Amino acid sequence: MDSELRDLYQQVILDHNKSPRNYKKLENANFEAEGYNPLCGDRIDIFLVVENDIVKDISFQGSGCAISKASASLMTHMLKGKTKKEAEELFVKFHDLITGKLGDNPSLDELGKLAVFAGVKEFPARVKCASLAWHTMHSALNKEEKIISTE
Amino acid sequence: MKSGIINKTIYDVDKIRKDFPILESMIHGKPLCYLDNAATTQKPKSVIDSDVNYYTHLNANIHRGVHFLSEAATKAYEDARTKIQKFINASSEKEIIFTKGTTESINLVAQTLGRSILKEGDEIIISTMEHHSNIVPWQLIASEKKAKIKVIPITDNGDLILDEYKKLLSQRTKIVSIVYVSNSLGTINDVETIISLAHEQNVPVLLDAAQAVNHLPVDVQKLDCDFLAFSGHKLYGPTGIGVLYGKSHYLELMPPYQGGGDMISKVTFKETTFNTIPYKFEAGTSNIAGTIGLGVAMDYVNAIGIDNIAAYEHELLEYATEELLKISGLRIIGQSDHKCSLISFILNNIHPHDVGTFLDFEGIAIRTGHHCTQPLMDRFGVPATSRASFSLYNTKQEVDILAAGIKKVIEVFK
Secondary structure (H helix, E strand, O other): HHHHHHOOOOHHHHHHHOOEEEEEEEEOOEEEEEEEOOOOOEEEEEEEEEEEEEEEEEEEEEEEEEHHHHHHHHHHEEEEEOOOOHHHHHHHHHHHHOOOOOOOOOOOOOOHHHHHHHHHOOOOOHHHHHHHHHHHHHHHHHOOOOOHHHO | OOOHHHHOOOHHHHHHOOOOHHHOOOOOOOEEOOOOOOOOOEEEEEEEEHHHHHHHHHHOOOOOOOOOOHHHHHHHHHHHHHHHHHHHOOHOOOHHEEEHHHHHHHHHHHHHHHHHHHHOOOEEEEEEOHHHOHHHHHHHHHHOOOOOOEOEEEEOOOOHHHHHHHOOOOOOOOEEEOOOOOOOOEEOOOHHHHHHHHHHHOOEEOOOOOOOOOOOOOOOHHOOOOOOEEEEEHHHHOOOOEEEEEEEHHHOOOOOOOOOOEEEEOOOOOEEEEOOOHHHHOOOOOOOHHHHHHHHHHHHHHOOHHHHHHHHHHHHHHHHHHHHHHOOOOOEEOOOEEEEEEEEEOOEOOOHHHHHHHHHHHOEEEEEOOOOOOHHHHHOOOEEEEEEOOOOOHHHHHHHHHHHHHHHHHHOOO
């Protein structure tokens, strides 16, 4: 496989595409949003349970390419236990990573496993795939809190 | 069109490929395998040279100047109109209107004919397999006029259900606007039947022929369609130039589309008299170089012969269908018995965008996504497909490269 292509489709990404983590609906979610990429028709739903400003649980469902599915899977993995503010900060950093704004030798410590998405910056057409889940998470957190019905 | 009738002595694909400079390109270190012809076709050198020649030797504004260059440019521009008239066998060059492309041609009819005849409760018939450009222009005028859009359903194979169409046709039907060849499925629709049924009710029919004129011989008088829209860039011509054919009695009745220069015969601040057809619909300085280039593209297609092209492409389609169906986990979306040379497919558990990116690294250009036919994707319950579309310069070797590329993608995602 070409090295640029291998950088985009790292084993971790192929693995998360095949067995996505937290792929379910959270019935007790108090924040949720639907994300849609009109360019490719991909849809994603993000569900969050936020208590005392902390993401207690997060999950996703939807259809998309390997990049968008792996990105959603890794995002849910990374955000569990983070504060809302930390989640938003990580989104900014992730977005900078995939759009190449962190430069050639970025410090990837904070990004942890998300560093596998560094290859996306060479594929401008795929930035939207990698960021769809994050945009949707952002929009969910900025919506009014959902009143959970007990019925 | 059966493969047996190809005249092998005329159809020399190696020679044809040499006419298209871009086909020599290397992409990611591999020879370009261009299979995205339904999006746009590549241009022969004669069309590219025509552009350079126009701006080098002929550039002037048309229809207005009395000087040498203006007259020469006007002649070249009007010669192109005549070439197109002959290409689709229109009865007069007055019935050929130049537009930006298929989309503008359809919008022109919706905004002029649609605006003048539609009333509240009237109906426009389209089909499930329309491109967004044959849906949205009708939605815009329908919502303004409180008219309704009725949609002909399709079978799982991707054929229009004509019995349902018959049920939709009524006194309320004012326009039928149908795609001739589907850009997503490849289906060649039975437009003759659609037109004759509409004409029994005196309803005009527009054909979106964007994917038809480059694959089939199109004769507007034989078809008896009232309007026909197509783009130059899918027919080996430049981008930004398209055609609207309309029967002259409709064009005479229709109000102008845009106002400006060239579409008038007399202007005062009190009133304006419009120019005759086709000029009434060509406001402003048009894409002169593009129009002349489209004429050159017609010459190119005519020299090979559209019947020869159709037969050759049909052979490619049959070969490609056979080879792709050998791949386990591949499903073809669109399996009509009447298809032009394109194949939409999906792979088990592999998204078309991933397929597209991997094939790109093999030098293969295909289209992935919804192909501007979202309602059709919904009909088949898929978000997107991968589409390989073949043209007069593609080869069986390229089909093999595609099949090998797909197998590689499946291997990676196993």
